[in-house]
Amino acid sequence: xxxxxxxxxxxxxxxxxxxxxxxxxxxxxxxxxxxxxxxxxxxxxxxxxxxxxxxxxxxxxxxxxxxxxxxxxxxxxxxxxxxxxxxxxxxxxxxxxxxxxxxxxxxxxxxxxxxxxxxxxxxxxxxxxxxxxxxxxxxxxxxxxxxxxxxxxxxxxxxxxxxxxxxxxxxxxxxxxxxxxxxxxxxxxxxxxxxxxxxxxxxxxxxxxxxxxxxxxxxxxxxxxxxxxxxxxxxxxxxxxxxxxxxxxxx
Numbered sequence: 001x002x003x004x005x006x007x008x009x010x011x012x013x014x015x016x017x018x019x020x021x022x023x024x025x026x027x028x029x030x031x032x033x034x035x036x037x038x039x040x041x042x043x044x045x046x047x048x049x050x051x052x053x054x055x056x057x058x059x060x061x062x063x064x065x066x067x068x069x070x071x072x073x074x075x076x077x078x079x080x081x082x083x084x085x086x087x088x089x090x091x092x093x094x095x096x097x098x099x100x101x102x103x104x105x106x107x108x109x110x111x112x113x114x115x116x117x118x119x120x121x122x123x124x125x126x127x128x129x130x131x132x133x134x135x136x137x138x139x140x141x142x143x144x145x146x147x148x149x150x151x152x153x154x155x156x157x158x159x160x161x162x163x164x165x166x167x168x169x170x171x172x173x174x175x176x177x178x179x180x181x182x183x184x185x186x187x188x189x190x191x192x193x194x195x196x197x198x199x200x201x202x203x204x205x206x207x208x209x210x211x212x213x214x215x216x217x218x219x220x221x222x223x224x225x226x227x228x229x230x231x232x233x234x235x236x237x238x239x240x241x242x243x244x245x246x247x248x249x250x251x
Contacts, residue, residue, distance in 0.1 A: 013125035014040045015068050015097060019142075022155040023066050023095040026148060031063025032091075035070060035078060057208050061085045064146075065094035073200070074209075075099075076107035081207030083110050084242070086145045093146030101138040107204055112165040115152050117142040119160040196225065196232035205238050216241075 020043050024030055033041060034056030036049035044066055050056035052070075057077055065085075069078035075098065085091040100118055102108055119140045142159070144152040153162050202222075203210040213233075216222040223237040 014043060016123065016126055017043050019097070019123070019159070020044055020066070022159070023142075025155050026095060026144065026151045027064040027066070027093050027146070029064060030066045032061060032065045034059065034061060034065065034067060034081075055209070057081060058212065060090075062090050063092075065091050065096075067094060067096040069096070069098070071099065075102065076105065076204045077207050077209065079107055079111065080204050082145070084207060091145070093148070094144075095152075096143040096145075098141050098143065099138055100141040103141070111143050115144040115149050115162060115164050117144075117152070117156040117160050117162045197235060197238070198230055198232060202233045202238060205235070206241065 024045075030044060030046040031048065033044050033046040033049040035052075036044060036046065037051050041049045046066060047063070050059050057074075061081065062085075065082065067078060067082055069075045079096065079098070082091065082094055082096060086094060096111075098108075119142070121139065123140050139160075142156055144156075146152070156162060197205060199210050199213055203213045206213065213222070217224055217231050217233075222233055222241060224231040224233045
């Protein structure tokens with residue numbers, strides 16, 4: 001379920017059924033939609049879904065996932081969590097629907113390792129009342145993470161061009177937990193703990209909201225260095241936090 005700001009009176013727009021059915025044909029079934037609502041799930045028919053109030057970013061993800069995240073900064077957090085959950089094996093297959101104007105930011109780059117379908121033209125999303133239709137200013141891109149690439153090509157080729165990175169796959173921006181080492185967190189500056197990340201980047205890295213990262217810092221559950229009015233976090237400590245699987249415990 002996309003939430004569009006400033007473009008229309010309604011901020012909730014749902015994916016047309018034809019794309020949902022194509023995703024279902026590829027996935028077999030949809031076990032989870034982590035960014036949805038009752039009205040949207042009437043079409044998606046996911047076995048389980050999380051609403052805005054439930055905050056899908058802090059909930060467990062398992063099974064085959066359909067994801068149409070909110071537009072804006074939250075999209076990168078949902079994408080980061082999707083990649084992590086897929087690399088970990090908790091989400092064996094997924095299809096995400098994103099704005100095709102989002103391909104240049106760093107958070108999108110890991111998705112080039114998967115199959116992408118860039119739509120021909122723009123999708124006419126359906127409003128919450130089921131009547132009005134909204135066509136965004138840009139096209140869309142479907143991303144497939146899973147073991148059945150030919151099925152995805154078969155179903156989505158009619159919607160647009162299916163592409164993939166031509167070179168060697170690169171490691172995802174957030175590696176799977178089993179690939180992480182567990183460093184000893186430190187509140188002192190260090191030259192060997194990886195780059196320092198600000199609140200916003202740390203939030204995307206952990207696939208949670210910036211508010212959650214601020215709470216973690218306040219409770220001293222994350223190591224960081226105070227820089228002016230901001231806090232910089234060690235990437236190594238974020239790695240350790242992911243390994244410990246404590247992100248979902250943040251509310």
